[in-house]
Amino acid sequence: MNKFDVIAIGELNVDVILNSIDGEPEVGKEKFAKEMNLTLGSSTAIFAANIACLGSRTGFVGMIGRDTFGHLIESNLSGKGVDTSMLIKSDKYSSGATICLNYNEDRANVTYQGAMDFMTFDDMDKTLFSKTKHIHLSSIFMQSGIKKDLSDILKTARDNNVTTSLDTQWDPNEKWDMDYESILPYVDVFLPNETELKFITQATTLEEAVGKIAPYIHICVVKRGRKGSLLLQRNREPIHLDAFLNNDVIDAIGAGDSFNAGFIHAFVKGETAGNAQIVGNLTGAINTTAAGGTGAFTSKEAVKAIARTRFNQTLKI
Numbered sequence: 001m002n003k004f005d006v007i008a009i010g011e012l013n014v015d016v017i018l019n020s021i022d023g024e025p026e027v028g029k030e031k032f033a034k035e036m037n038l039t040l041g042s043s044t045a046i047f048a049a050n051i052a053c054l055g056s057r058t059g060f061v062g063m064i065g066r067d068t069f070g071h072l073i074e075s076n077l078s079g080k081g082v083d084t085s086m087l088i089k090s091d092k093y094s095s096g097a098t099i100c101l102n103y104n105e106d107r108a109n110v111t112y113q114g115a116m117d118f119m120t121f122d123d124m125d126k127t128l129f130s131k132t133k134h135i136h137l138s139s140i141f142m143q144s145g146i147k148k149d150l151s152d153i154l155k156t157a158r159d160n161n162v163t164t165s166l167d168t169q170w171d172p173n174e175k176w177d178m179d180y181e182s183i184l185p186y187v188d189v190f191l192p193n194e195t196e197l198k199f200i201t202q203a204t205t206l207e208e209a210v211g212k213i214a215p216y217i218h219i220c221v222v223k224r225g226r227k228g229s230l231l232l233q234r235n236r237e238p239i240h241l242d243a244f245l246n247n248d249v250i251d252a253i254g255a256g257d258s259f260n261a262g263f264i265h266a267f268v269k270g271e272t273a274g275n276a277q278i279v280g281n282l283t284g285a286i287n288t289t290a291a292g293g294t295g296a297f298t299s300k301e302a303v304k305a306i307a308r309t310r311f312n313q314t315l316k317i
């Protein structure tokens with residue numbers, strides 16, 4: 001018996017969010033912010049917290065510093081039911097942090113990647129491959145060590161009969177240098193959003209991008225925000241699924257990560273890709289009903305209740 005359903009491999013950092021700031025930052029001056037929040041950041045952490053909330057036994061492999069922010073990250077993750085025993089603690093690098101200056105709908109962010117950028121396949125305890133059914137990899141462009149070793153990690157997973165999913169997330173360098181032709185054949189579920197997919201494939205339309213990845217994918221779901229999602233499977237017709245529209249969005253932070261959590265939770269339980277897509281669209285929509293990426297995911301019962309009361313859906317998980 002595997003100890004875990006899912007192990008997430010990805011970045012970890014804290015967000016220092018400053019609200020109600022008196023004007024924009026200026027070099028050489030000092031300004032006040034009227035409010036501050038210190039939270040667990042990083043999209044892989046949102047994914048892990050929310051899939052654990054849905055009932056998947058979840059572990060996390062990521063690198064943090066042996067420091068105050070590292071403690072905060074670890075206790076936050078374990079508070080959300082995620083196993084932290086595989087976290088790698090560095091004496092050399094400090095934990096990453098993002099300083100978010102919040103101006104109404106817009107944010108100016110500055111990120112120090114810290115330890116997350118340095119984790120490589122070498123740092124990982126290889127017994128993880130015998131402990132889980134599935135590995136989810138995310139945010140590769142923020143982790144140069146993982147990006148470099150991506151195909152080794154995916155191939156090792158396949159050799160061990162562990163299924164994999166990949167959400168590249170945004171490339172802050174905007175280089176989009178992922179060799180999708182060689183990577184995607186080793187990915188069971190590819191989870192980009194529409195914009196990211198177009199950049200990765202250097203396509204101008206979604207149709208063109210889909211044509212380019214088609215020969216290499218197994219399952220791919222393209223996340224399309226308020227437009228819902230597009231499910232692609234090798235040798236099958238694409239399935240477009242409208243979003244369960246929320247016209248009263250609190251914020252969309254983490255909607256894509258919550259979509260991933262719902263889809264992968266269902267996929268690992270053996271649901272068809274079509275059913276997993278419905279669960280993903282619902283958990284993405286549920287994410288938008290509360291603040292931040294994990295606000296709506298307090299318990300499985302609470303998530304099911306939001307599906308029922310806000311979207312008139314039965315969440316079959």
Ligand SMILES: Nc1ncnc2c1ncn2[C@@H]1O[C@H](COP(=O)(O)OP(=O)(O)O)[C@@H](O)[C@H]1O
Pocket residue numbers: 192193222223224225226227228229243244245246247249252254255256257259280281282283284285286288
């Ligand atoms: N306003 C919304 N109402 C309902 N569902 C939404 C809304 N915004 C996003 N979603 C759902 O969440 C999914 C992921 O959101 P999206 O913004 O596409 O991802 P990402 O955060 O990766 O860019 C979408 O495919 C959709 O199903």
Ligand SMILES: [Mg+2]
Pocket residue numbers: 167169170193256257
């Ligand atoms: Mg995303």
